[in-house]
Amino acid sequence: MTNDSALRDRAQRVIPGGMFGHLAAARQAPGYPQFFERAEGCRTWDVNGRSYIDFMCSWGPIVLGHHDPDVDAAVRAQDALGDCMDGPSPRLVELAELLVAQIPHADWALFAKNGTDATTSCVTIARAATGRRKVLVARGAYHGAAPWCTPSQVGVTSEDRLHLILYDYNDPASLAEAVALAGDDLAAIVVSAIRHDIGKRHELPTVEFARAARAAYDATGAALIVDDVRAGFRLHEGGSWELVGVRPDLAAYSKAIANGQPLAAITGNDRFRDAASRVFLTGSFWAGAVPMAAAIATLTKLHAVDGIGHMAAMGQRFRDGLNAQARRYGVPLEQSGPPQLPIFLFRDDPDFALGKAFCSEAVARGVLLHHNHTLFLSVAHTEADIDEALDATDGAFRAIAAGVPAR
Amino acid sequence: MTNDSALRDRAQRVIPGGMFGHLAAARQAPGYPQFFERAEGCRTWDVNGRSYIDFMCSWGPIVLGHHDPDVDAAVRAQDALGDCMDGPSPRLVELAELLVAQIPHADWALFAKNGTDATTSCVTIARAATGRRKVLVARGAYHGAAPWCTPSQVGVTSEDRLHLILYDYNDPASLAEAVALAGDDLAAIVVSAIRHDIGKRHELPTVEFARAARAAYDATGAALIVDDVRAGFRLHEGGSWELVGVRPDLAAYSKAIANGQPLAAITGNDRFRDAASRVFLTGSFWAGAVPMAAAIATLTKLHAVDGIGHMAAMGQRFRDGLNAQARRYGVPLEQSGPPQLPIFLFRDDPDFALGKAFCSEAVARGVLLHHNHTLFLSVAHTEADIDEALDATDGAFRAIAAGVPAR
Numbered sequence: 001m002t003n004d005s006a007l008r009d010r011a012q013r014v015i016p017g018g019m020f021g022h023l024a025a026a027r028q029a030p031g032y033p034q035f036f037e038r039a040e041g042c043r044t045w046d047v048n049g050r051s052y053i054d055f056m057c058s059w060g061p062i063v064l065g066h067h068d069p070d071v072d073a074a075v076r077a078q079d080a081l082g083d084c085m086d087g088p089s090p091r092l093v094e095l096a097e098l099l100v101a102q103i104p105h106a107d108w109a110l111f112a113k114n115g116t117d118a119t120t121s122c123v124t125i126a127r128a129a130t131g132r133r134k135v136l137v138a139r140g141a142y143h144g145a146a147p148w149c150t151p152s153q154v155g156v157t158s159e160d161r162l163h164l165i166l167y168d169y170n171d172p173a174s175l176a177e178a179v180a181l182a183g184d185d186l187a188a189i190v191v192s193a194i195r196h197d198i199g200k201r202h203e204l205p206t207v208e209f210a211r212a213a214r215a216a217y218d219a220t221g222a223a224l225i226v227d228d229v230r231a232g233f234r235l236h237e238g239g240s241w242e243l244v245g246v247r248p249d250l251a252a253y254s255k256a257i258a259n260g261q262p263l264a265a266i267t268g269n270d271r272f273r274d275a276a277s278r279v280f281l282t283g284s285f286w287a288g289a290v291p292m293a294a295a296i297a298t299l300t301k302l303h304a305v306d307g308i309g310h311m312a313a314m315g316q317r318f319r320d321g322l323n324a325q326a327r328r329y330g331v332p333l334e335q336s337g338p339p340q341l342p343i344f345l346f347r348d349d350p351d352f353a354l355g356k357a358f359c360s361e362a363v364a365r366g367v368l369l370h371h372n373h374t375l376f377l378s379v380a381h382t383e384a385d386i387d388e389a390l391d392a393t394d395g396a397f398r399a400i401a402a403g404v405p406a407r
Numbered sequence: 408m409t410n411d412s413a414l415r416d417r418a419q420r421v422i423p424g425g426m427f428g429h430l431a432a433a434r435q436a437p438g439y440p441q442f443f444e445r446a447e448g449c450r451t452w453d454v455n456g457r458s459y460i461d462f463m464c465s466w467g468p469i470v471l472g473h474h475d476p477d478v479d480a481a482v483r484a485q486d487a488l489g490d491c492m493d494g495p496s497p498r499l500v501e502l503a504e505l506l507v508a509q510i511p512h513a514d515w516a517l518f519a520k521n522g523t524d525a526t527t528s529c530v531t532i533a534r535a536a537t538g539r540r541k542v543l544v545a546r547g548a549y550h551g552a553a554p555w556c557t558p559s560q561v562g563v564t565s566e567d568r569l570h571l572i573l574y575d576y577n578d579p580a581s582l583a584e585a586v587a588l589a590g591d592d593l594a595a596i597v598v599s600a601i602r603h604d605i606g607k608r609h610e611l612p613t614v615e616f617a618r619a620a621r622a623a624y625d626a627t628g629a630a631l632i633v634d635d636v637r638a639g640f641r642l643h644e645g646g647s648w649e650l651v652g653v654r655p656d657l658a659a660y661s662k663a664i665a666n667g668q669p670l671a672a673i674t675g676n677d678r679f680r681d682a683a684s685r686v687f688l689t690g691s692f693w694a695g696a697v698p699m700a701a702a703i704a705t706l707t708k709l710h711a712v713d714g715i716g717h718m719a720a721m722g723q724r725f726r727d728g729l730n731a732q733a734r735r736y737g738v739p740l741e742q743s744g745p746p747q748l749p750i751f752l753f754r755d756d757p758d759f760a761l762g763k764a765f766c767s768e769a770v771a772r773g774v775l776l777h778h779n780h781t782l783f784l785s786v787a788h789t790e791a792d793i794d795e796a797l798d799a800t801d802g803a804f805r806a807i808a809a810g811v812p813a814r
Contacts, residue, residue, distance in 0.1 A: 066489060
């Protein structure tokens with residue numbers, strides 16, 4: 001029995017279902033490890049001692065690489081002073097100033113722990129500011145695991161979602177219909193920074209769609225909320241919608257902001273400052289100083305090393321190599337999304353059987369991918385890592401090519 | 408201008424209202440510092456270089472003392488391996504096993520980041536298990552800052568609370584009325600481990616009340632949820648309701664569980680295991696290994712040193728000393744709650760003017776207290792610390808005695 005299976009057996013006894021949430025191995029392709037022992041740079045080791053080149057990056061948070069020396073130094077220095085104290089440390093102000101300086105729409109910032117805290121707080125602030133209730137969200141978008149937004153209906157009441165109205169991402173006409181349906185009760189339009197629905201092609205927002213969302217504010221006073229939790233700090237330092245030249249009123253960040261330290265942030269403009277000061281947003285660890293020190297170090301280094309440019313280049317190198325391999329083996333690979341934040345799908349693969357087979361073969365060859373979720377590049381990925389990963393994926397394509405119908 | 412005022416000025420520009428949540432200095436007695444520089448054992452230093460004997464313990468999390476060497480060693484060792492990885496580390500299983508071994512009602516555990524995550528997850532699991540909607544909460548109780556439970560109504564819709572029914576803590580008749588009102592739609596009874604409403608006398612649950620809450624399950628199948636976020640691991644290692652011999656179906660923990668590292672836990676019994684495996688509970692950092700390693704070290708040490716007994720003894724020493732001082736100066740101090748988790752109020756002080764004056768005088772003398780919130784003891788508080796704090800409170804009582812009307 002391997003270490004991983006022994007731990008899974010023990011976990012079955014003391015964790016419902018053996019593991020909760022998005023990290024449950026049962027949700028991944030066969031062979032994906034459940035338990036991890038350590039991580040370094042862009043590599044991770046499972047409890048069986050196998051190492052992987054990691055394109056999950058802990059499902060987003062690891063943006064500089066594990067054990068980045070600058071972030072580690074900032075963490076150690078702040079931890080020697082204090083982390084969870086009776087109030088915030090000066091790092092709170094320094095980090096808020098950094099975000100306000102770096103993100104054009106931001107006049108202020110607030111901090112929390114989960115991406116869900118950040119998206120939920122944006123909605124609460126929008127409702128407080130407008131005195132209205134309706135919230136528009138895109139069909140199939142993920143904004144967290146709280147009752148109002150969880151993709152699961154289990155344990156959730158219909159009232160939790162009573163004021164949600166759905167629209168289609170990148171479809172201005174659908175957005176306009178939803179705005180009309182909300183009428184004079186429209187509090188907020190929530191939109192993912194990019195369209196990154198599970199198991200679907202990823203898309204950047206079109207300029208037309210982003211402008212339509214922005215125009216809805218000017219017409220109604222509702223808040224435009226960009227959920228930048230997954231994409232934030234990988235696409236643009238100023239917030240992902242700088243790519244399309246449209247600025248939100250409120251934005252939610254988490255994941256990559258502190259290179260794996262637990263932190264979320266909300267930024268907003270002055271129209272929503274008063275409301276943000278009136279809502280009650282709090283948590284036992286929300287003022288913790290160590291994650292804020294880590295965030296300052298992370299954002300500073302991302303800028304200094306052009307981390308976004310590097311991730312884009314490494315992601316493109318990986319994409320080009322995979323496309324060449326897929327063509328060579330006649331496998332209908334379909335890559336989409338920005339290269340820093342890609343998704344790999346296969347055409348005519350509705351149940352992801354081919355995707356899972358490919359990921360299982362890649363995992364067996366030391367490369368961690370996912371069959372229907374966004375992948376992530378990090379600054380720690382080098383050309384040599386990408387090329388080593390491509391050697392492994394070449395083998396994975398060859399292994400599955402036999403089972404792909406000729407076309 | 409002091410460092411604290413300079414930081415407050417900077418914060419006013421980039422944080423709505425200057426600070427959010429329960430840590431905002433505007434909510435505390437005048438003189439309470441806003442920004443903290445460092446902390447060690449039961450002492451903390453503000454950014455002006457003033458030190459305090461700390462009876463806030465970071466509003467609960469610090470249970471062994473800041474920079475406890477055993478917890479720090481566990482944090483360093485796990486951090487050298489990995490924290491936020493592609494899946495959990497073995498610490499997840501070890502911590503769940505520890506909780507199941509230590510907490511009699513617990514057959515399983517789940518983990519999150521905020522106390523609010525834990526209480527909300529308990530409610531979701533209860534609704535999933537029962538297929539019902541109504542949730543009973545005590546009037547004035549605090550269960551977190553999510554829309555369904557926040558004490559503020561700002562930005563919250565009436566639907567967020569549509570299925571809440573209120574009862575009075577320690578009042579079995581009121582609870583029975585609420586149960587009857589819920590009828591066949593009762594999903595859960597949520598009850599704080601002790602009654603620790605803000606600005607109110609703290610009370611242990613009566614055995615009669617606790618049994619009535621337990622009996623409601625047997626009659627209806629609804630879940631009995633004990634919110635042990637604030638009191639957990641300071642009153643009883645097996646969960647606070649072991650004190651009254653009543654076992655919940657589900658319980659929520661956070662704060663003290665990892666001595667300041669961000670972590671929350673949910674425990675439950677086998678009747679709710681299947682539902683817990685079906686709800687979607689997740690967050691980017693919920694499987695982080697460092698806080699789990701810290702929790703294992705914290706709970707192990709609390710047991711090894713009889714931390715609860717020590718906190719009770721130190722709290723009692725402080726209480727006895729304060730009572731003697733209050734009598735000597737003719738100040739109508741009213742202490743309540745368990746000595747590890749006390750609250751200090753003054754009779755006939757509806758706006759807390761006297762309490763604030765006392766806390767301000769204490770803060771000026773190097774002791775951090777609160778005028779209307781639960782206080783916390785830690786294992787790091789020694790007899791010498793308590794006696795030093797009592798020297799300071801003697802001065803604080805003397806200073807306010809002049810303004811107290813004779814009776």
